[in-house]
Amino acid sequence: MTRTPGAVDDRLDDARVLARSVREPDQFAAIYDRYFGEVYRYMAGRLGRDVADDLAAETFLVAFRKRDRFDPARGSVRPWLYGIATTLVGQHRRKETRRYRALARARRRVLDSAESHADRVADAVTAERLVRQLAAALADLGHGDRDVLLLVAISEMSHQEVALALDIPYGTVGSRLNRARRKLRRALGGIDPTLNLEEASNG
Amino acid sequence: MDEMSMVRRLLDESPPLPHVVAEGRERLFGPPARGTRTIRRAAFRSAVGLGLTGVAAAAALAVATLVPGAGTSPGGGDPATTDVSARKVLLAAAVRAESAPTSGTYWHVRSMSRTTWGRGQKLGRGDNRYTVEHLSVHENWTKRNGRAWWGSREWVRPKTTEDEAAWRRDGSPSKWCRGKTDTEPPRPNCLHTAPGTASLAHVGDDTFVVAEGRGLTFVQLRRLPEDPDTLRAWVVDAVKDDLHRSVSADILDYNVAEVLANLLVDVPAPPGVRAAAYRALADMPNVTSTGPTRDELGRAGVGILIDTGAMAGAVFPGGRRFKAGELTRKLIIDPATSYVLASQTIIGERSDPFSGTLILEVGWTDEKPHKPALP
Numbered sequence: 001m002t003r004t005p006g007a008v009d010d011r012l013d014d015a016r017v018l019a020r021s022v023r024e025p026d027q028f029a030a031i032y033d034r035y036f037g038e039v040y041r042y043m044a045g046r047l048g049r050d051v052a053d054d055l056a057a058e059t060f061l062v063a064f065r066k067r068d069r070f071d072p073a074r075g076s077v078r079p080w081l082y083g084i085a086t087t088l089v090g091q092h093r094r095k096e097t098r099r100y101r102a103l104a105r106a107r108r109r110v111l112d113s114a115e116s117h118a119d120r121v122a123d124a125v126t127a128e129r130l131v132r133q134l135a136a137a138l139a140d141l142g143h144g145d146r147d148v149l150l151l152v153a154i155s156e157m158s159h160q161e162v163a164l165a166l167d168i169p170y171g172t173v174g175s176r177l178n179r180a181r182r183k184l185r186r187a188l189g190g191i192d193p194t195l196n197l198e199e200a201s202n203g
Numbered sequence: 204m205d206e207m208s209m210v211r212r213l214l215d216e217s218p219p220l221p222h223v224v225a226e227g228r229e230r231l232f233g234p235p236a237r238g239t240r241t242i243r244r245a246a247f248r249s250a251v252g253l254g255l256t257g258v259a260a261a262a263a264l265a266v267a268t269l270v271p272g273a274g275t276s277p278g279g280g281d282p283a284t285t286d287v288s289a290r291k292v293l294l295a296a297a298v299r300a301e302s303a304p305t306s307g308t309y310w311h312v313r314s315m316s317r318t319t320w321g322r323g324q325k326l327g328r329g330d331n332r333y334t335v336e337h338l339s340v341h342e343n344w345t346k347r348n349g350r351a352w353w354g355s356r357e358w359v360r361p362k363t364t365e366d367e368a369a370w371r372r373d374g375s376p377s378k379w380c381r382g383k384t385d386t387e388p389p390r391p392n393c394l395h396t397a398p399g400t401a402s403l404a405h406v407g408d409d410t411f412v413v414a415e416g417r418g419l420t421f422v423q424l425r426r427l428p429e430d431p432d433t434l435r436a437w438v439v440d441a442v443k444d445d446l447h448r449s450v451s452a453d454i455l456d457y458n459v460a461e462v463l464a465n466l467l468v469d470v471p472a473p474p475g476v477r478a479a480a481y482r483a484l485a486d487m488p489n490v491t492s493t494g495p496t497r498d499e500l501g502r503a504g505v506g507i508l509i510d511t512g513a514m515a516g517a518v519f520p521g522g523r524r525f526k527a528g529e530l531t532r533k534l535i536i537d538p539a540t541s542y543v544l545a546s547q548t549i550i551g552e553r554s555d556p557f558s559g560t561l562i563l564e565v566g567w568t569d570e571k572p573h574k575p576a577l578p
Contacts, residue, residue: 025232026232028231032227037219037224040219041215041216044216049216049423050349053226056219057226057231060227060231064231130209131213134210150210150214154210154214154215184210185206188206188209
């Protein structure tokens, strides 16, 4: 058995490791090590770190219990994990919405890095407004649309992966994503409020 | 930035803390038996440097020598770059930080910020054009269980006396509203000269941000290292983790100083962690003191500068490129209490855009959340 270093197909490798873990549970540690961080960040993005601290671990516990039912013919391990994670997120919809509403109210809580200090100087008000509008729009998205949007936005999944993760047709991914993006863009409005400010008072 | 990158940035959270990774593993496999593999130190990250260009590839190996003393100047800092007085001030603040009170029901921060509105874009009609500045007062209360309340008031006013004269000639308008250019305009978007009604909202569970949109809970803050070297190593790791690519030692230092400073301004890091952050800052080669100074409210403190020379040539989102000396990053600390009075970022000429947060009150209190009063 020879492998060219760097040419290993991660997805095949994952599937093989997962299959092996059915008999050798310790093998599952490789899946955990490879994906815990990114699954955690996906869940923390949607539900906050507190919830993710617990729920990311829960995702892998569920995956571990179901590992014998993973079908490599249907797809790779990553979307399978995200599917489990998204189902768990779905049990906390209200919490998720509250988080976005809180972000919509928060100030200096976001986009507030040393990097964006630069933006902040120039755009403090603009940036804060946009963030609030964006967060409010996220809270208002339909669940299905939001799942697709955030799998793509946070986890940078392909449409194919999203389709596998959510168990929906490939074409549906595109239409949900487009709808979600349209809503966000509309909520952001004329993206730079400085551009269309009416001069008269009581505008 | 399109809406997808905005969402990504808004919801970007740092990797899990090491104990979270370890606990998740334990839930699967039980407690570690033998020498388990090292879990990579995960951390919140400073996003400075993302999108930077002009970072010489030649600096690729420089990251290996970022810890002061490990580089080419054995035996301590270079006198040319280590400001002794900054060191003294920061070490004194560290001692004060150690004995800061920690009793009280709420972590409370009352702050004020002032920024030139709309990049200095002018309002008004005809010849009567003027720039306004945006002022806001924010007040946060957070309980140890994470429950948080937030209140604010905001308003604008003409920036200079000339601006004020032009504003008067314009009829002293008290309100400017955004035009309806979209079929579904977002929520009302007006600027007012009156401070408006104060608000107070319960914001659910809140976290504390020390870098780009990354929140830490009380528990997570409590677990930060209290040893300066360990804390700095952890921050270095966090920053490197974020910068991904090789980064020059001075850019890394800039980022590390920023994250350390963020731990000191308005987050409830425990006294030991704050002291460690001060001590770690004292050892940074890029931190100097400007000596005794006063903040905008006339409060006495000591100015601490973080050298931004490393950021010259950096391109920020939007295509803006910084020239050397154009960016100033400054803290004013009160060495007697260890608290930060003001945190400022100044771009360009000192007379123009000011961005800063004045910390009016910070610390633990039993006083219940209420609507912010005007300063």
